[in-house]
Amino acid sequence: MAAIQIDVNVSTPYRVHIGTRLLEEVGQIVRPLTNGKKCAIVTDSNVGPLYAHIVRQSLEGAGFSVATFTFEAGEERKTLATYGEILEFLAVHELDRGDAVIALGGGVVGDMAGFAAATYLRGIAYVQVPTSLLAMVDSSVGGKCAVDLSEGKNLAGAFWQPRAVIADVGCLGTLTPERLADGCGEVIKHAVIADPALFAALEEAPLTFDLLTSNLGLVAAIVARNVEIKRDVVAADERELGLRKMLNFGHSIGHAIEAHSDYTLGHGTCVAMGMVALSRAQAARVEADRQIEFDPALPERIASLCQAHGLATTCPYPADDLLDAALHDKKRHGSTIDLVMPHGIGSCSIETHSITEFFELIELGLAGESASERTTEVAPESARSAEQTAETIHEGEARA
Numbered sequence: 001m002a003a004i005q006i007d008v009n010v011s012t013p014y015r016v017h018i019g020t021r022l023l024e025e026v027g028q029i030v031r032p033l034t035n036g037k038k039c040a041i042v043t044d045s046n047v048g049p050l051y052a053h054i055v056r057q058s059l060e061g062a063g064f065s066v067a068t069f070t071f072e073a074g075e076e077r078k079t080l081a082t083y084g085e086i087l088e089f090l091a092v093h094e095l096d097r098g099d100a101v102i103a104l105g106g107g108v109v110g111d112m113a114g115f116a117a118a119t120y121l122r123g124i125a126y127v128q129v130p131t132s133l134l135a136m137v138d139s140s141v142g143g144k145c146a147v148d149l150s151e152g153k154n155l156a157g158a159f160w161q162p163r164a165v166i167a168d169v170g171c172l173g174t175l176t177p178e179r180l181a182d183g184c185g186e187v188i189k190h191a192v193i194a195d196p197a198l199f200a201a202l203e204e205a206p207l208t209f210d211l212l213t214s215n216l217g218l219v220a221a222i223v224a225r226n227v228e229i230k231r232d233v234v235a236a237d238e239r240e241l242g243l244r245k246m247l248n249f250g251h252s253i254g255h256a257i258e259a260h261s262d263y264t265l266g267h268g269t270c271v272a273m274g275m276v277a278l279s280r281a282q283a284a285r286v287e288a289d290r291q292i293e294f295d296p297a298l299p300e301r302i303a304s305l306c307q308a309h310g311l312a313t314t315c316p317y318p319a320d321d322l323l324d325a326a327l328h329d330k331k332r333h334g335s336t337i338d339l340v341m342p343h344g345i346g347s348c349s350i351e352t353h354s355i356t357e358f359f360e361l362i363e364l365g366l367a368g369e370s371a372s373e374r375t376t377e378v379a380p381e382s383a384r385s386a387e388q389t390a391e392t393i394h395e396g397e398a399r400a
Helices: 023-033 048-061 080-092 107-122 133-139 169-174 177-194 196-204 209-214 216-236 243-248 251-260 267-288 298-308 319-327 355-367 386-392 395-399
Strands: 004-008 014-019 038-044 065-071 100-105 125-130 144-149 152-159 164-168 336-344 347-354
Touching (some): 014 216, 023 048, 023 125, 023 164, 038 048, 038 107, 048 065, 048 100, 048 169, 065 080, 080 107, 080 144, 100 107, 107 125, 107 133, 125 133, 133 169, 133 177, 133 216, 152 251, 177 196, 177 216, 177 243, 177 267, 177 336, 196 216, 196 298, 209 216, 243 251, 243 336, 243 347, 251 319, 251 355, 267 298, 267 336, 267 355, 298 336, 319 355, 347 355
Parallel strands (some): 014 164, 100 125
């Protein structure tokens, strides 16, 4: 498969590479981007055993001296403590301003490595090598990197653009069905806010393991379209002063659900719940104010598409339990919060609401859940046996 290349024209321009067998080309891609002699791979305990040796060999083949830092996988490790350990690792291995950090993994790894690179020696180069769908279509592009604090998600961070993003879609074969589905939350979000054609295509052929194993080229094209959507928004508003807030559709409620679950629920899953809740809340608002432009089919189209991708659409917690977590959302400004309100597929607006109104919207959204949705939802792929899942793992396991 020929790699797809997408240029992101921001303050520090870079290129996104999307294709297969790109892990073997990391060194070749990184070499022209820095005159340094060292690279530090930052990865986690899930991804490192699968792919770190491939990336290391590629970098060494390009003339780099390579050190690898591995931390325990999980959102609960996205802390100041882990961040500090990465900084100490970079210092011990004497990386200088000409060297580079390689973020090899999902969104947590990308955030941790990016924030460390942004602040070590007041900023050194880093390259995103996302291995999860969520990271490929969303978090690896745009330059936002952060760690969680006890008071909330992503409260300490920086805007620090990568020198390149290298997305090897072959890595998706080693995801669990649940992790693949989790990434689809952001794919659906991009379709809702910006691309009715993408939404319709996903309705026709959901991005599941069946598609992954039958048409990897189409999966790469879907990833590329998501990157283009995010690229266009980020290029217009790099530091989230206006338009970039549109990417937060479903996130304020989703982050509250995610935090209240102690991060046992995936980010994309929580975003799906947030999108559905907010679209249903908007439907309820329309009942009271007919002046609001709104497609009445929207809530169920979003819910149905989320379910087709194996995503739960109902919040397991009552609205009262989400309020405290919602109050710590970084998009809050004193007594108000900016929310992305949907009107139709491809049509959303950014509105400022009081915290009281935000809580009312949460109540309205959760009240709109149907009785059938409150039954236990199981991702369609979850019934696959371990043997069946293993059979879908194509390049990743073979390389290891």
